[in-house]
Amino acid sequence: MSETLTQINNDVEKESAFVSSILNEAKKVIAGQQSVIEKLLIGILAEGHVLLEGVPGLAKTLSIKTLADITDSSFSRIQFTPDLLPSDIIGTLMYNQAKNDFTPKLGPIFANFILADEINRAPAKVQSALLEAMQERQVTLGDTTYPLKEPFLVLATQNPIDQEGTYVLPEAQVDRFMLKITVSYPKKEDEKIIIERMSGGVIPTVEKLITSDDIIRARNVVKNIYFDEKVKDYVLDIVNATRKPSDYNLQEIENYISYGASPRASISLIKAAKANAFIQGRGFVTPEDIKAIGKDVLRHRIIPSFEAEAENITSDTLVEKIFSQVEVP
Secondary structure, three states: OHHHHHHHHHHHHHHOHHHHHHHHHHOOOOOOOHHHHHHHHHHHHOOOOEEEEOOOOOOHHHHHHHHHHHOOOOEEEEEOOOOOOOHHHHEEEEEEOOOOEEEEEEOOOOOOEEEEEOHHHOOHHHHHHHHHHHHHOEEEEOOEEEEOOOOOEEEEEEOOOOOOOOOOOOHHHHOOOOEEEEOOOOOHHHHHHHHHHHOOOOOOOOOOOOOHHHHHHHHHHHHOOEOOHHHHHHHHHHHHHHHOHHHHOOHHHHHHEEEOOOHHHHHHHHHHHHHHHHHOOOOEOOHHHHHHHHHHHHOOOOEEOHHHHHOOOOHHHHHHHHHHHOOOO
Protein backbone atom coordinates (compact mmCIF):
# COMPACT_ATOMS: atom_id res chain seq x y z
CA MET A 1 0.00 0.00 0.00
CA SER A 2 2.82 2.40 0.88
CA GLU A 3 4.41 1.84 -2.54
CA THR A 4 1.09 2.57 -4.26
CA LEU A 5 0.59 5.75 -2.22
CA THR A 6 4.14 6.85 -3.01
CA GLN A 7 3.45 6.38 -6.72
CA ILE A 8 0.19 8.35 -6.46
CA ASN A 9 2.00 11.16 -4.62
CA ASN A 10 4.66 11.24 -7.31
CA ASP A 11 2.02 11.40 -10.06
CA VAL A 12 0.17 14.19 -8.25
CA GLU A 13 3.38 16.16 -7.70
CA LYS A 14 4.21 15.87 -11.39
CA GLU A 15 0.77 16.59 -12.86
CA SER A 16 -0.31 19.31 -10.39
CA ALA A 17 2.68 21.53 -11.12
CA PHE A 18 0.51 23.70 -13.37
CA VAL A 19 -1.99 24.60 -10.60
CA SER A 20 0.05 27.37 -8.98
CA SER A 21 0.96 28.73 -12.43
CA ILE A 22 -2.73 28.91 -13.42
CA LEU A 23 -3.69 30.66 -10.17
CA ASN A 24 -0.87 33.19 -10.55
CA GLU A 25 -1.71 33.80 -14.22
CA ALA A 26 -5.40 34.34 -13.38
CA LYS A 27 -4.38 37.03 -10.86
CA LYS A 28 -3.19 39.17 -13.76
CA VAL A 29 -6.82 39.65 -14.78
CA ILE A 30 -8.93 38.79 -11.74
CA ALA A 31 -8.39 40.36 -8.33
CA GLY A 32 -9.83 39.02 -5.09
CA GLN A 33 -11.57 35.90 -6.41
CA GLN A 34 -8.84 33.33 -5.71
CA SER A 35 -11.28 30.97 -4.00
CA VAL A 36 -13.67 31.07 -6.97
CA ILE A 37 -10.87 30.24 -9.42
CA GLU A 38 -9.74 27.32 -7.22
CA LYS A 39 -13.28 25.93 -7.06
CA LEU A 40 -13.71 26.27 -10.80
CA LEU A 41 -10.50 24.27 -11.15
CA ILE A 42 -11.98 21.66 -8.79
CA GLY A 43 -15.04 21.46 -11.05
CA ILE A 44 -12.83 20.99 -14.13
CA LEU A 45 -10.64 18.33 -12.50
CA ALA A 46 -13.56 16.46 -10.90
CA GLU A 47 -15.64 16.51 -14.10
CA GLY A 48 -18.45 18.38 -12.38
CA HIS A 49 -20.48 21.44 -13.36
CA VAL A 50 -20.69 24.62 -11.33
CA LEU A 51 -23.57 26.93 -10.39
CA LEU A 52 -22.38 30.43 -9.52
CA GLU A 53 -24.61 32.80 -7.59
CA GLY A 54 -23.81 36.47 -7.18
CA VAL A 55 -24.91 39.97 -8.13
CA PRO A 56 -23.79 41.38 -11.52
CA GLY A 57 -20.27 42.74 -11.91
CA LEU A 58 -18.36 40.24 -9.76
CA ALA A 59 -16.23 38.78 -12.61
CA LYS A 60 -18.23 35.57 -13.01
CA THR A 61 -17.98 35.71 -16.81
CA LEU A 62 -14.40 36.94 -16.71
CA SER A 63 -13.34 34.07 -14.42
CA ILE A 64 -14.45 31.27 -16.74
CA LYS A 65 -13.23 33.13 -19.85
CA THR A 66 -9.82 33.60 -18.24
CA LEU A 67 -9.58 29.90 -17.36
CA ALA A 68 -10.50 29.00 -20.94
CA ASP A 69 -7.73 31.26 -22.25
CA ILE A 70 -5.12 29.88 -19.85
CA THR A 71 -5.98 26.28 -20.71
CA ASP A 72 -6.20 26.95 -24.47
CA SER A 73 -9.80 25.70 -24.48
CA SER A 74 -12.81 26.76 -26.53
CA PHE A 75 -15.38 28.98 -24.81
CA SER A 76 -19.07 29.70 -25.43
CA ARG A 77 -21.30 32.18 -23.66
CA ILE A 78 -25.05 31.64 -23.83
CA GLN A 79 -27.27 34.44 -22.55
CA PHE A 80 -30.44 32.80 -21.25
CA THR A 81 -33.62 34.75 -22.08
CA PRO A 82 -37.36 33.89 -22.00
CA ASP A 83 -37.50 33.51 -25.80
CA LEU A 84 -34.55 31.08 -26.02
CA LEU A 85 -35.20 27.70 -27.66
CA PRO A 86 -33.46 24.35 -27.05
CA SER A 87 -32.12 24.48 -30.61
CA ASP A 88 -30.35 27.75 -29.74
CA ILE A 89 -28.21 25.71 -27.34
CA ILE A 90 -27.76 22.23 -28.77
CA GLY A 91 -28.21 23.01 -32.48
CA THR A 92 -30.60 21.78 -35.13
CA LEU A 93 -30.91 20.14 -38.55
CA MET A 94 -30.86 22.57 -41.49
CA TYR A 95 -32.28 21.70 -44.88
CA ASN A 96 -29.60 21.83 -47.61
CA GLN A 97 -31.42 22.50 -50.87
CA ALA A 98 -28.37 21.74 -53.02
CA LYS A 99 -27.94 18.27 -51.52
CA ASN A 100 -31.68 17.74 -50.92
CA ASP A 101 -30.80 16.63 -47.39
CA PHE A 102 -30.65 17.86 -43.80
CA THR A 103 -27.25 18.85 -42.41
CA PRO A 104 -26.48 19.40 -38.71
CA LYS A 105 -25.80 22.88 -37.39
CA LEU A 106 -24.16 22.34 -34.01
CA GLY A 107 -25.02 24.79 -31.26
CA PRO A 108 -22.78 26.70 -28.81
CA ILE A 109 -22.89 23.75 -26.38
CA PHE A 110 -20.07 22.23 -28.46
CA ALA A 111 -17.22 23.95 -26.62
CA ASN A 112 -14.97 23.03 -23.69
CA PHE A 113 -16.23 25.72 -21.30
CA ILE A 114 -19.85 26.89 -21.45
CA LEU A 115 -21.10 29.96 -19.61
CA ALA A 116 -24.88 29.66 -19.12
CA ASP A 117 -25.52 33.25 -18.09
CA GLU A 118 -28.61 33.77 -15.89
CA ILE A 119 -29.82 30.22 -16.41
CA ASN A 120 -33.01 30.93 -14.47
CA ARG A 121 -34.23 33.41 -17.13
CA ALA A 122 -35.09 30.70 -19.68
CA PRO A 123 -38.14 28.37 -19.52
CA ALA A 124 -37.99 24.77 -18.34
CA LYS A 125 -37.62 23.16 -21.79
CA VAL A 126 -34.43 25.17 -22.42
CA GLN A 127 -33.03 24.46 -18.96
CA SER A 128 -33.71 20.74 -19.38
CA ALA A 129 -31.98 20.69 -22.80
CA LEU A 130 -28.84 22.11 -21.23
CA LEU A 131 -29.00 19.87 -18.17
CA GLU A 132 -29.50 16.77 -20.31
CA ALA A 133 -26.38 17.64 -22.32
CA MET A 134 -24.52 18.19 -19.03
CA GLN A 135 -25.51 14.78 -17.74
CA GLU A 136 -25.15 12.71 -20.91
CA ARG A 137 -22.23 14.71 -22.38
CA GLN A 138 -23.73 14.18 -25.80
CA VAL A 139 -26.42 15.68 -28.03
CA THR A 140 -28.74 13.89 -30.47
CA LEU A 141 -29.85 15.68 -33.65
CA GLY A 142 -32.13 13.58 -35.82
CA ASP A 143 -30.76 10.03 -35.84
CA THR A 144 -27.18 10.98 -35.02
CA THR A 145 -25.59 11.40 -31.60
CA TYR A 146 -22.70 13.84 -31.27
CA PRO A 147 -20.35 13.59 -28.28
CA LEU A 148 -19.46 16.88 -26.60
CA LYS A 149 -15.88 18.10 -26.34
CA GLU A 150 -13.60 17.05 -23.50
CA PRO A 151 -12.92 18.58 -21.08
CA PHE A 152 -16.49 19.86 -20.77
CA LEU A 153 -17.59 22.25 -18.02
CA VAL A 154 -20.82 24.21 -17.67
CA LEU A 155 -20.70 27.27 -15.46
CA ALA A 156 -24.23 28.54 -14.87
CA THR A 157 -24.89 31.87 -13.17
CA GLN A 158 -27.85 33.13 -11.16
CA ASN A 159 -28.63 36.60 -9.86
CA PRO A 160 -29.99 36.19 -6.30
CA ILE A 161 -31.64 39.63 -6.22
CA ASP A 162 -33.83 40.24 -9.27
CA GLN A 163 -36.41 37.45 -9.44
CA GLU A 164 -38.84 39.09 -11.91
CA GLY A 165 -39.22 37.12 -15.13
CA THR A 166 -37.24 34.14 -13.85
CA TYR A 167 -37.91 30.40 -13.93
CA VAL A 168 -36.56 28.80 -10.75
CA LEU A 169 -34.49 25.68 -11.37
CA PRO A 170 -36.23 22.60 -9.88
CA GLU A 171 -34.33 20.93 -7.03
CA ALA A 172 -33.77 17.77 -9.11
CA GLN A 173 -32.03 19.86 -11.79
CA VAL A 174 -29.98 21.94 -9.35
CA ASP A 175 -28.76 18.61 -7.93
CA ARG A 176 -26.93 17.97 -11.21
CA PHE A 177 -24.44 20.72 -10.42
CA MET A 178 -21.50 19.41 -8.43
CA LEU A 179 -20.81 22.76 -6.78
CA LYS A 180 -22.82 25.87 -5.99
CA ILE A 181 -20.49 28.78 -5.32
CA THR A 182 -21.64 32.07 -3.84
CA VAL A 183 -19.61 35.09 -4.96
CA SER A 184 -19.36 38.02 -2.59
CA TYR A 185 -18.21 41.60 -3.11
CA PRO A 186 -14.44 42.14 -3.37
CA LYS A 187 -12.46 43.64 -0.51
CA LYS A 188 -11.69 47.35 -0.70
CA GLU A 189 -8.02 46.80 -1.61
CA ASP A 190 -8.97 44.27 -4.30
CA GLU A 191 -11.54 46.65 -5.77
CA LYS A 192 -8.86 49.33 -6.03
CA ILE A 193 -6.77 46.93 -8.13
CA ILE A 194 -9.82 46.18 -10.31
CA ILE A 195 -10.42 49.89 -10.91
CA GLU A 196 -6.80 50.52 -11.83
CA ARG A 197 -6.74 47.59 -14.27
CA MET A 198 -10.07 48.06 -15.97
CA SER A 199 -10.06 51.85 -16.22
CA GLY A 200 -6.60 51.96 -17.82
CA GLY A 201 -5.85 52.02 -21.51
CA VAL A 202 -4.71 48.39 -21.76
CA ILE A 203 -6.86 45.49 -20.52
CA PRO A 204 -4.60 42.76 -19.04
CA THR A 205 -4.42 39.41 -20.83
CA VAL A 206 -3.19 35.94 -19.88
CA GLU A 207 -0.89 33.42 -21.54
CA LYS A 208 -1.81 29.88 -22.56
CA LEU A 209 -0.11 27.59 -20.02
CA ILE A 210 -1.64 24.15 -20.58
CA THR A 211 -3.85 22.32 -23.07
CA SER A 212 -6.98 20.19 -22.93
CA ASP A 213 -4.77 17.09 -23.03
CA ASP A 214 -3.03 18.23 -19.83
CA ILE A 215 -6.40 18.57 -18.11
CA ILE A 216 -7.54 15.11 -19.21
CA ARG A 217 -4.25 13.60 -17.99
CA ALA A 218 -4.62 15.40 -14.65
CA ARG A 219 -8.19 14.10 -14.32
CA ASN A 220 -6.95 10.53 -14.59
CA VAL A 221 -4.51 11.19 -11.74
CA VAL A 222 -7.30 12.75 -9.64
CA LYS A 223 -9.40 9.59 -10.03
CA ASN A 224 -6.56 7.51 -8.53
CA ILE A 225 -6.04 9.68 -5.44
CA TYR A 226 -6.24 7.55 -2.29
CA PHE A 227 -9.44 7.75 -0.26
CA ASP A 228 -9.30 6.02 3.12
CA GLU A 229 -12.31 4.04 4.34
CA LYS A 230 -12.54 6.17 7.50
CA VAL A 231 -12.75 9.36 5.43
CA LYS A 232 -15.35 7.69 3.21
CA ASP A 233 -17.40 6.88 6.32
CA TYR A 234 -17.02 10.52 7.36
CA VAL A 235 -18.58 11.59 4.05
CA LEU A 236 -21.46 9.16 4.56
CA ASP A 237 -22.01 10.49 8.10
CA ILE A 238 -22.11 14.08 6.84
CA VAL A 239 -24.66 13.27 4.12
CA ASN A 240 -26.78 11.08 6.40
CA ALA A 241 -26.81 13.84 9.02
CA THR A 242 -28.68 16.02 6.48
CA ARG A 243 -31.39 13.33 6.31
CA LYS A 244 -31.58 12.17 9.93
CA PRO A 245 -30.10 14.93 12.10
CA SER A 246 -31.31 13.35 15.35
CA ASP A 247 -29.04 10.33 14.76
CA TYR A 248 -26.07 12.70 15.13
CA ASN A 249 -27.31 14.71 18.15
CA LEU A 250 -28.60 17.46 15.89
CA GLN A 251 -32.20 17.49 17.09
CA GLU A 252 -32.20 21.31 17.09
CA ILE A 253 -32.05 21.45 13.27
CA GLU A 254 -34.35 18.52 12.45
CA ASN A 255 -37.38 20.77 11.94
CA TYR A 256 -35.33 23.10 9.73
CA ILE A 257 -34.65 20.54 6.98
CA SER A 258 -37.43 19.42 4.62
CA TYR A 259 -35.23 17.18 2.50
CA GLY A 260 -31.62 16.13 2.93
CA ALA A 261 -28.92 15.56 0.35
CA SER A 262 -29.22 12.86 -2.33
CA PRO A 263 -26.60 10.16 -3.06
CA ARG A 264 -25.20 12.57 -5.67
CA ALA A 265 -23.94 14.59 -2.71
CA SER A 266 -21.80 11.68 -1.46
CA ILE A 267 -20.37 11.11 -4.94
CA SER A 268 -19.70 14.82 -5.46
CA LEU A 269 -18.06 15.19 -2.03
CA ILE A 270 -15.66 12.37 -2.84
CA LYS A 271 -14.84 13.61 -6.36
CA ALA A 272 -14.43 17.23 -5.29
CA ALA A 273 -12.33 16.27 -2.25
CA LYS A 274 -9.97 14.32 -4.52
CA ALA A 275 -9.64 17.35 -6.79
CA ASN A 276 -8.99 19.58 -3.77
CA ALA A 277 -6.25 17.22 -2.57
CA PHE A 278 -4.74 17.35 -6.09
CA ILE A 279 -4.69 21.15 -6.01
CA GLN A 280 -2.93 20.98 -2.63
CA GLY A 281 -0.36 18.60 -4.15
CA ARG A 282 -1.40 15.53 -2.13
CA GLY A 283 -2.08 11.99 -3.29
CA PHE A 284 -4.57 11.26 -0.52
CA VAL A 285 -7.75 12.85 0.87
CA THR A 286 -8.06 14.16 4.44
CA PRO A 287 -11.16 15.31 6.37
CA GLU A 288 -9.95 18.88 5.77
CA ASP A 289 -10.55 18.37 2.04
CA ILE A 290 -14.15 17.38 2.82
CA LYS A 291 -14.59 20.50 4.97
CA ALA A 292 -12.99 22.73 2.34
CA ILE A 293 -15.59 21.90 -0.31
CA GLY A 294 -18.46 20.74 1.93
CA LYS A 295 -20.54 23.93 1.77
CA ASP A 296 -20.24 24.22 -2.01
CA VAL A 297 -21.36 20.61 -2.50
CA LEU A 298 -24.21 20.63 0.03
CA ARG A 299 -25.72 24.15 0.11
CA HIS A 300 -27.99 23.51 -2.92
CA ARG A 301 -28.82 19.95 -1.90
CA ILE A 302 -30.33 20.70 1.51
CA ILE A 303 -33.87 22.09 1.26
CA PRO A 304 -34.70 24.25 4.30
CA SER A 305 -38.21 24.00 5.75
CA PHE A 306 -40.70 26.87 5.98
CA GLU A 307 -39.78 27.11 9.65
CA ALA A 308 -36.12 27.66 8.72
CA GLU A 309 -37.03 30.33 6.19
CA ALA A 310 -39.25 32.07 8.75
CA GLU A 311 -36.30 32.23 11.15
CA ASN A 312 -33.82 33.23 8.40
CA ILE A 313 -31.85 30.00 8.78
CA THR A 314 -30.08 29.23 5.52
CA SER A 315 -28.72 25.96 4.13
CA ASP A 316 -25.21 27.33 4.77
CA THR A 317 -26.01 27.62 8.48
CA LEU A 318 -27.35 24.07 8.54
CA VAL A 319 -24.23 22.72 6.81
CA GLU A 320 -22.01 24.52 9.33
CA LYS A 321 -23.90 22.95 12.24
CA ILE A 322 -23.61 19.49 10.69
CA PHE A 323 -19.85 19.80 10.15
CA SER A 324 -19.37 21.10 13.70
CA GLN A 325 -21.26 18.14 15.20
CA VAL A 326 -20.30 15.10 13.10
CA GLU A 327 -17.22 13.38 14.51
CA VAL A 328 -14.04 13.78 12.46
CA PRO A 329 -11.99 10.56 11.98
